[in-house]
Amino acid sequence: MQNWPLQLRLFKKPRFIPLRYRVVLANACMLILLLGVLIITLVWFQNHSIRQQLEQRGKAIAQSLVATSTKALLTYDYITLEQFANQAAQDPNILYVVVHDKENRVAGFSNRPDLQGKKLTDKISHGAVSATSPLVQRFDTESGSQPGLDVALPVFLPDSMSRWGTIRVGLSLTSMYRQIQQTIWIILGIGIVALITGTVISFLGAQRVTRSLGELVWATMDMAKGNFTHTIGIKTGDEVEVLAANFAVMTKEIVAHQERQEEQLKEIQRLQDYTEKLMITMADGLMSVDMKGTVVTINPAARTLLGLSPINGIEGKNIAAILGESSQLVLLVQEIIHQPAPVSHREIEIRKDAEVQTILLGSSILHGAKGNRLEIILNLHDITELKKLEARIRQSERLAGLGTLAAGMAHEIRNPLSAIKTFVQLLPRKIDKPGFLEKFNRTVPRETERINVLVEELLELSRIPRYEYATTDINELLRQSVDAVEEDLQRTNVEYHQDLQDNLPLIQADSNQLIKAFNNLIRNAIQAMPDGGRLTTRIFYEEFADDGKQPITQTNGRIIIIFQDTGQGISPKELQQIFNPFFTTKDSGTGLGLPITHKVITEHGGRIDVESKKGQGTKFTIQLPIDEKISVLTPSSPGLL
CATH class of the missing domain: 3.30.565.10 (Histidine kinase-like ATPase, C-terminal domain)
Incomplete structure (x- = not known):
């Protein structure tokens, strides 16, 4: 189980990264980000706080020097001012103390008597002597190892706005940076310990989750290979267990669906075999033509009825190219294509060799899922012999009808003819008998009219209308x-x-x-x-x-x-x-x-x-x-x- 990420990486794709590593990496990045934000925030706040303290201290020292040096500035007592500067600069955190007179010359510079009476031209000094209010400036020494703050405080005469000089105190920032650096190292140490601890905890927690997920992955790999018998036994009491249970249910449904599909496939194959054998063995011709007139399927009986070769491929060819544009079957197919309803039954004639065959054709339309017409199904039934039999039966019925007609005519005509014949035979013997001629003249015309009516009705029945x-x-x-x-x-x-x-x-x-x-x-x-x-x-x-x-x-x-x-x-x-x-x-x-x-x-x-x-x-x-x-x-x- 421990090697499954490598195997899955080879199975899926080369850049696969296990989930546990992703979780550990995400947690580590989050801890590093939090640690960096914490260091930056603390350093900024500490830097700001210590600098404010140094500024306040520098201003207090400068204020104290202003109070003690004002009299000496008024009397131009540079020696006293030099002494005050040296005394104040004895603090190790004070880099220098400078006293400028009214003309901005150095009245006293701690531990630098050689600068007394000179004007300092550097940028810091120029800004300090020009300030009319307390001014704090950051500077670096020439060696760059002693960064500091220059606190300048102008000296005004009592009850006057006349500026009489400037007191400058240079404070070292080395202790501040040292303190900040110590704080950073402490935070880094704590952060590294937290990072290691969090990484270990994340790894253990991720391993607990990914172990169960790994089992699910193996199950999916087995399913991809067609093995649906994999048993999942995850008991974590959380969402992973619910996922595993749902996966098991889904697997069972897939298995059941697969079994149903296999049964349906077998049934479809059976029906396909049955249909193919039925088409081969049925005596009626069966063929299907798409809406472009292309033959899709045709059974052997249809080939025989249409006089087509049983070997040459007919499917995929246009029916007009096979049978000819003038064929009644082709004309009927074109009629069905261009009209909405199929022809139910129609008799057509097909010339096969020197013989004309009569075919009873039925058709139906095969529709698609959207109701569009896909194919025309044609059923061809050879009724040539049936037509011949019907002709023989009609001939027999005609002869039988003529016999019946002859018998009826003989029966209907015999009676009046018998009466006429009788009177004609009696005429020579009874011509002189009273009343005979009267009866003769009454009976013979009546029977003759009866025969005439019969003949007229027969003519009415038989003549062309x-x-x-x-x-x-x-x-x-x-x-x-x-x-x-x-x-x-x-x-x-x-x-x-x-x-x-x-x-x-x-x-x-x-x-x-x-x-x-x-x-x-x-x-x-x-x-x-x-x-x-x-x-x-x-x-x-x-x-x-x-x-x-x-x-x-x-x-x-x-x-x-x-x-x-x-x-x-x-x-x-x-x-x-x-x-x-x-x-x-x-x-x-x-x-x-x-x-x-x-x-x-x-x-x-x-x-x-x-x-x-x-x-x-x-x-x-x-x-x-x-x-x-x-x-x-x-x-x-x-x-x-």
Whole structure:
């Protein structure tokens, strides 16, 4: 444990300084700073105090000399003044005593009789004899070893402002500096002891803290290497113990989080493997294209459907460069890129070698975290064989329908033909029989007209539509249809109710054809209620929502028309055949009314649905689109299917 700072320094970075050394160095610097401030402060105060004392002492000595030397100055008694100066200078702390007369000449200089009567020209002397008040000046001797203070006191005559001389006392500062130096050494000694003691205490205290921190450092180093099993046992009773406890909790959370991440990574890898295998094995083609048209992913089935090589890299290339600008798939991808909603389902054709394949394409948009569109996911399903099968089924249904039609026509035409044939055969034998010709003329034209009506209805059902579309009010059409059968309603005791929505949008329609379709439905309802009942019609508008079953173009909405009766109802088996030609549950009729109605509605771009239960009535629901132009669905060939 004692070598961990060196190892950590090598592990982390070359200039690592252990915390304990930083603490000791900081404490030592703080103690040195405090010691320096203390020395400077004490020296300044001591220097100031001792100097004030020396100045006061010098002034007292000068004042005393002024009192004793004034008479001698007045009488120019230089000998007495010399004696006073020598006596005063006997104090070892007094360097000199000088007495200047009125003319600033030396009247007495301690231990320097040779200067008597001379004028001193040095800067200190000049300042002293020029002062009119007590003056203290610091000076250094010529050797520089005797610094001192020059205290000058001017001498004035009693009761006069006339200056009569100057008394100067030179005091030595050597004792003061010696005392200050002793004080500095004492403070330094105490400071060094305090510094050593504080450093030792700081080192011990820092070692106590850093030992625990060192254990935490080792734990972090183990965690950096991936070892989260390090156990921390710090019992210091302070913040370090709290830090260690929190570190242990954090370590456990990291371990738990790491385990969860490993489990999630395994799950992600499993899902990735599953997705890759699913993409490889699925029969449908799957590919993703980013919003720039670049292929991101593509599975083998999609490569096969598009006739692409299973080896060459497709990912990362533009789909237009791969399939060509004129490809229906490329055009569809560009359409999805430039419109907000993806195409739900669309049939496209792809030419593969000399064969044209029909592909059912579905798409969805992959969004990012911020809702931005990232990729287009395309699902390609080959429905070529399904289309061929549908064509064969339609052919079979067409042949079956033609068979049904032929059977119905034979049945419907046989009865009037039988009657006509009978009368024609009896004509040679009974032509002279009274009443026979009258009966012949009544029956044969009637049966012939019956065949003619049947042929007209068949032509109406099978011919290519030639409708005249115009802006039409659907409420008015229904009123006209009801007016045409009003007598039949009253005769059969059928109660009629209608619920028409006001301000319906106008539609483009052939009024005559729609009235014909409405009349067929109303007459069927009346015939289904021979003992009376209730017929209800409703018309309302609703917003159009594409459910994938509506065979119409883009519209804003649709008009719903409902015919509901309380008649005998239709069984589920019969309900599947009501729109087939010649199917009828009535004793009379050709069975072509509902097929014609179905044809009229679908040619107007709408649809007709029926709901019925035996004994509970029937409900026909017609949906007509709202659009400026109706797309007329023209049959591929004249006929019923």
